Amino acid sequence: MDILVIGGGGREHAIVWALKKSPKAGKIYCAPGNAGIGQLAECVPIPVSEFDALTELAEAKKVGLVVVGPDDPLADGIVDAFEAKGIPVFGPRKNAAEIEGSKIFMKDLLHKYHIPTATYRKFYTYEEAHAYLKEQPIPVVIKADGLAAGKGVTVAYSMEEADKALSDIMVAKVFGEAGAQVVIEEFLAGQEMSILSFVDGETVRPMAAAQDHKPIFDGDKGPNTGGMGTYSPLPHIANSIIEEAIETIIKPTAKAMVAEGRPFRGVLFAGLMISPDGKPKTIEFNARFGDPETQVVLPRLQSDLLDIFLAAVNGTLDQVEIEWKDEAAVCVVLASGGYPASYAKGIPIHGLDQADEAIVFHAGTGINEQGEWVTNGGRVLGVVGLGRDIAEARDKAYEQAERITFEGKHNRTDIAAKAL
Structure with missing residues (x-):
């Protein structure tokens, strides 16, 4: 089966990488993709916002499945556009993607269905x-x-x-x-946790839990970014707390969306806070794979990702059992100097071929006229180390990350330190 993946970041590289391992996967296309994704798939330079061109591409290539990565096209109704053409697509429709597209919608939904979250007020x-x-x-x-x-x-x-x-x-x-419009809400103290789930209506299949690091500097200092690194599993958070989050937050939210006439199909990403008394509360929901959480979750997936996608699309996710590997994964993001503010592009990257003991997912890279790898974004690369435990995976990720250099390279040095 030929597949089209929509997007061009580290998340999409991880999705393409995982799909490539499926014996059922034929040719994979990615629009627009990036230079790293181009090593695994045929990249087609169509922006994620051009729905007509993307649906025409899917029809012309006769793909059997479309997978949507980024949030903006989901919020704008890209899944509805593919469904209107009869093309199988993995992702939530526009009315379900609003759980990420509007914080006010999300907070009001949780309030209505008594799902744990911070107190809030909305303002116009x-x-x-x-x-x-x-x-x-x-x-x-x-x-x-x-x-x-x-x-x-x-x-x-x-x-x-x-x-x-x-x-x-x-x-x-x-x-x-x-x-x-804005939401002003109470500050929740505690440990953050991300749980991504494959969802089809009321059927919820949780993935391995992960923890992201949003602020740009060590010690969670500085402005927020798209994510500077992540790790999975979370040995310092009890399984009972993870189970409580699934039973009191994620499953009730999936049921609430069905009750509201907005059944969710795709990846529902719960950003959670574990309070000092061990109770999980909802910080946010996203309507797609997280970035960079995907880069540590999918390498731990034992099952065939394509089978899971197809089951969700065909309404048979309740018949699928998903298996996970015991090994740990740690992702260290290498960012351009100046990110998340302004930064230069086109800076040569050295040492990619030396980081051969890690999985390196490309988020913002290109290839210049001289055939060199160059930077082409704020977050440039995600270096993923795998190991028997977090300590081993973390050591490997940092050791391999040091082999990659480019002018202005910045990364946090404390990814996964909380787990140790």
Whole structure:
């Protein structure tokens, strides 16, 4: 079966890499892809926003399955566009993808169905939001309602920081229309955890738990990024807590979406906070694979990813048992200097061929006229080490990451340290 994967980042590289291992997979196309993905699939330079061109490509290539990676096209209805053409597609429809596309929708859904989350208020004008903010304790969390490339959330540790975040979102409109409305919610302290699940209506098949590192600097300092590294499993979080999160948050949310006439099919990503008393609460939901969580979760998958995708599309996910490997995975993201603010592109990358004891997923790379690997994004590479435990996987990831160099290279040095 030939397959089309939509997207061009590290997440999509990991998806293509995992699909490539399936004996049922034929030729894989990726639109637009990146230079690293091009080693495994045929990249077609069509932007993820051009639905007509993408559906025409799928029809012309007679693909048997389309897999959508990024959030923006899901929120804009790309799955509906493929379904209208009768093309099998893995991912949620527009009305279900709203669980990520609107923080207000998500928070109201959880509130209505009594699913654990932080207390919150939603605002449509800066004046009302600002007046409410002045009355809140610090720290406080401010979120742009819409999609903002993973950067629309600020945890403010001072009122000055909170004021600036709110003004940037609603007055300066640094995230455009994504910040036309905001959510202000209580700060939750504790351990963060990500649980991705394959979902088909009320059927939920959880993946191995992971933990992401959003801030740019060690010790969770500095502005948020799309993710600077991740690891799986989480030896410091009890299985009973993970099970409680699945039973009290993820499964009830899938049922709530069905009850609302928005059945979810695809990957439902729960961002959770484990409070000091061991109780999980919902921070956010995403409507797709996480990036970089996918880069550690899929290498731990024992089962055939294509079989899982097809089961979800065909409504038979309840008949599938999914197996996971015991080994641990740690991903260290190598970023361009200056990220998440402005950064240079086209900088030569050296040592990729020397990192042969790791899985290296390309997020923002290209090949220049001289045939050299070059940087082409903020997050450039994800270096994944595998091992018997987190310590071994972490050592391998960092050892291999050091072999890769480019001018301005930046990475956190404390990925997975919490697990040790």
